[in-house]
Amino acid sequence: MAQVVVLVEQAGDGVAKPSLELLTLARRLGEPVAVLFADPDRAAALAPTLGEYGATAVLSASGPDFEDYLVGPKVDALAQVVAHRQPAAVLVSSGLEGKEIAARLAVRTESGLITDAVDVRAGEDGPETTQSVFAGNWSVTATVTHGTPIITVKPNAVAPEPAPASPQVEPLEVTVADTSKGARITATEPKRSSGRPELTEAAVVVSGGRGTGGDFSEVEALADALGGAVGASRAAVDSGWYPHSYQVGQTGKTVSPQLYVAAGISGAIQHRAGMQTSKAIVAVNKDPEAPIFALADLGVVGDLHTVLPAVADEVAKRKG
């Protein structure tokens, strides 16, 4: 059976959820082979999880080169795996790093690249993908016609499903080229965790915009009452009210939760691009003409400063 290479990302001490989604998708195309950048102990610790989701082999490379430089050394590793195994596809998560690795790998291996797939399935001419384009207003089906299909997949494309396998961990010896060590990471400053669910993975997202006037405490309180994540519009981020990593939209995160609450957000196309595939959308806005109402399942015309706290109180009460 054909092999499908999956680039695994780590989150905290474990495997990042999007990587489990990739393994799940990979099984539709062949036998998943996980590629991991971790020292042998850690690789051994992560292998059971990867196996649980269907990885038939875990290839692991480690060393300072993979930590000290941007993507170059990782691309060398993947190019080597592609050359040896001739996989049916390479699946990578659609993050900053994933896309950059995929881009370089595509050129290096003269392969077609599809980015930001929201679905991947086996087709007659190899993997077939669905992408959502133009702010989610169009849906595109595509295939790769040259080389090894390289596909980056958005988070939440599929729910991770276990399919246990018992992979061996194989160390990957990589020859890292000098030209791959051009962009050196000279400092890393970790960010404080909010303690709330991950924005792109949360079932509920409550976002605030310019209408908050700068005070996000009401947005946070409602998010906490609903066990959700906090998001922000670019206007709120640009004003310095909330960190950029919480921005929802074209140049921020794409979210697709069960419930999205937009408070004091007008609903510009660039914001909609990041949230309009949410299952249910609720908007609270003073302006009855705000474009966000055109996509809201429930629109509340009102002041978020009175509506949000009242809702948070009532939700807390019902929870007891």
Next chain:
Amino acid sequence: MKIAVLVKYVPDATGDRGFADDATVDREGTDGLLSELDEYALEQALRIAEDGDAGDDVEVVAVTVGPDDAADAIKRALQMGAHSGVHVLDDALHGSDAPATSAVLAAAVRKLEPDLVMCGMASTDGSMGVVPAMLAERLGWPAATFGATVATDGSTVTIRRDGDVASQTVEAALPAVVSVTDQSGEARYPSMKGILAAKKKPVETWDLADLGVEPATVGAGAAWTAVRQTAPRPPREAGRQVTDEDGSGASALVEFLSAGKYV
């Protein structure tokens, strides 16, 4: 020092974007403009030219690969302050995918011999965000991507990139490719003086022969991916709208939440 800023001409995102019959982006139905995300790259290049840290002889060249109308993107870049422009224009380019576009840009960069190439984080139409990395791969240059800040002393470039779990400082020796995010600082508007000055600035138009690129290696026919189908998504339907009076808004919202089992 020479900085090439790569600017793309894209359909206006606030217009009604869609696909033409050949599944390429429809450029007839909507107005086009210089991709807003590339204005940030140009802004950073202009600031480098102005602040003097990389010497006081910094030349900024705006480069675009695109159809006739893409000349507008160059014009806008010149009005904002770029010193000259290059428009790569050739009928064979229609329908090129990202690998082909990056190959054409690589040929243009080799001809221009800049010290630094600055790009936007993604184009606002395709929004793949991969051309800068592909270009760097083809040139064998380092890429410092998604910079929220950019600084150069003329021999190295340093960016800060703002990731989800950490922010990183990344350094690369020139020549290098840099891409910048929309966090890097508002782009300027062209001044009246800039608009007048732009008329006298040199713009070169190059075709594939000028770049030594074989026409058969670009365009829709040479693409490494194929679009099988395009379909407009049915628009979301607006639901119920209630106007908050004496707490009715909050009640409606709570009801919605409990009906949907969110509480």
